Amino acid sequence: MSSQRNQGGIVRIKELAMHVKHKVNLLGVVLEFSIPRKSQGTDYVCVLKIVDDSQQSPELLVNIFTSSIDQLPRVLSPRDLILLKNVMIKKHQAELSAVFYKDSSSFALFDGNSGSNLLPYQSSPQRFEITEAEERRINVLRQWCVGFEFSSGSNDYLLSLKDISEHRYFDLVCKVFHVSYDDSKGLWMLFVWDGTDVPPLSIPGKLEDEEHNPLPLHIESSPLDLETLRNFFPVGTVLRVSTDRSYENFGRYFTATGKWVRIRNMSCQVSSGMWHGLLQSSSKIRLFSDNDNVVWDYMRRFRERISGGHGHMPIWTDPSSQFLTEVDWVNVASVTLMKIATQLQGNVRCCCIVRVVSIHPFQAEHYSSPNGSSEYTMKLTLEDPTARIHALLCGKEWVKFFGGSPPPDVLTKKIKMLLGMPEHEDGNDDMVRNPPWIKCFLHLKESDGGRNRVYYIRWTKLVTD
The missing domain is CATH 2.40.50.140 (Nucleic acid-binding proteins)
Structure with missing residues (x-):
């Protein structure tokens, strides 16, 4: 076991094939970990993948079992090191792995940055002592990490x-x-x-x-x-x-x-x-x-x-896209719904590219009030890749959007186009809607110190021809 003597009792990963069915000490850089959870039995488990300066591929799988979830390692940062003592080396087919047993194994986690102290930030509840030879090996591995580009993982999936x-x-x-x-x-x-x-x-x-x-x-x-x-x-x-x-x-x-x-x-x-x-x-x-x-x-x-040319537009559209709508100002850059909902304040207007995923009320007959279109209020649910919001289409802006006060059959057709509904379907049927992208202006109005935010669709017209 010359490798153990040369590394202060630590076996390098590339030499583990000589230690199958034996318990060894390991020091490695943690590249990957699972979140601690309950195993199928009574233990808690997490799985690590580690490498060292002797072998980076394949990465060594380490299965860790403890009686308490708090005793499992919690890796804080990229390239942190773990010192594992008394872990069993196993081989399944051609793949080697290490198993940490709750009754006989121990570990310590160290900051992987060169120049950091040699005190572990987490260790097993058992008394854990680090030898001078192990300290030297930790410093060697830290220094090696400085100039090494670790794998980000296979691109297969x-x-x-x-x-x-x-x-x-x-x-x-x-x-x-x-x-x-x-x-x-x-x-x-x-x-x-x-x-x-x-x-x-x-x-x-x-x-x-x-x-x-x-x-x-x-x-x-x-x-x-x-x-x-x-x-x-x-x-x-x-x-x-x-x-x-x-x-x-x-x-x-x-x-x-x-x-x-x-x-x-x-x-x-x-x-x-x-x-x-x-x-x-x-x-x-x-x-x-x-x-x-x-x-x-x-x-x-x-x-x-x-x-680039897309700016804040959804990647599923582009500046040359033909939309179902026209807006009053054509050279205004669009912003996302998340931008409007989180970063804009006050009474502002913004251009957005969205889909109308729902309308309430959707029945055209609702918009035939004898009192005129000034009382019409339609609630639209808008979405883009960043958010969903409710927006109101009211009064004169409703008339502008739909091109006047169309008769029920024409309005129904326009609503279906906006929602991406098949023409033969009605809103009472189970269906699948595929709303098209539209460009519209939203007018944000705030009240109560910004706690109440209402969005209105304005300066926009539906084009069906």
Whole structure:
């Protein structure tokens, strides 16, 4: 066992094949980890992937079992080091792995930055002593990390948000803006972003349901506060990702809020015409620093997007797109609904590119009042890749939008075009709507010190010819 003697009792990863079915000490850089959770038995478990200067591929899988969730390692930053003592080396087919046993193994986590102290920021509850030889090895590995570009993982399953689909498992490189607990659903939820827009979806259901069971404006049961939302980028979708129920203590042990990560083995489903991400019990997290090449690449592409011809437009449209509407001012740059909802204040007007996913009331007969069109008020649910909001179309602006006061059959046709409904369907039928993109001006009016915000559609006309 010369390698152990040369490394102060630490075996390098590339030499583990000689130690199958034996217990060894390891020191490695943690590249990936699972969130601590309850195992199928009575223990708690997490899975790490580590490398060292002797081997970066394949990465070594480490299964850690403890009797308490608080005893599992919590990796705080990219390139942090873990010292594992008395772990069993196993081989399944051609793949090596290490197993940490709660009764006989121990660990210590260290800051991976060169020049940091040699005190672990977390260690096993058992007494953990570090030898001088182990300290030297820690410093060597820290120094090696400085100039080494670690892998961001295989591209085989990697997707961006613009490419997602239902019932497909994939990996996502993203920034985690926020994590919170949804009391109504009993689940933790992550809010993640990669600078792209999720694909637009068809909208199921009956329009007549809108009065008593309206489309939700967000996946979470209660809206986030404005201060939190202002930390999100206003361009690009912030996807809501719910955890598996096995992650009962997710918020306590998730250390990547505000950081770039790769989420491995997640999926998406559609709920009320909105994308909803799902973490699996087998999902894992790979941490990145802001200086990693993969992060630089994502941010470069995002900067190119907003500085190019698209600006704040959804990526599913472009400046040459033909819309169903015309606006009074044609050379005004569009902004996103998230921008309007979180960053603009006062009585302002903005140009937006949106889809009308619902209208209430939708029946044309409702807009035939003998008192005239000045009393008409239509509530539209608008969406773009960043948000959903309610907006009102009232009085003279209603008349301008629909080109006068059209008879019921003409108005019905226009409403169906706006909603993307088949012409032969009516709002009482179960159907799938595919709303087109429209350009419109929104007028934001605030009251009560900004606590009440109402959006009005103005200076916009529907063009059906």
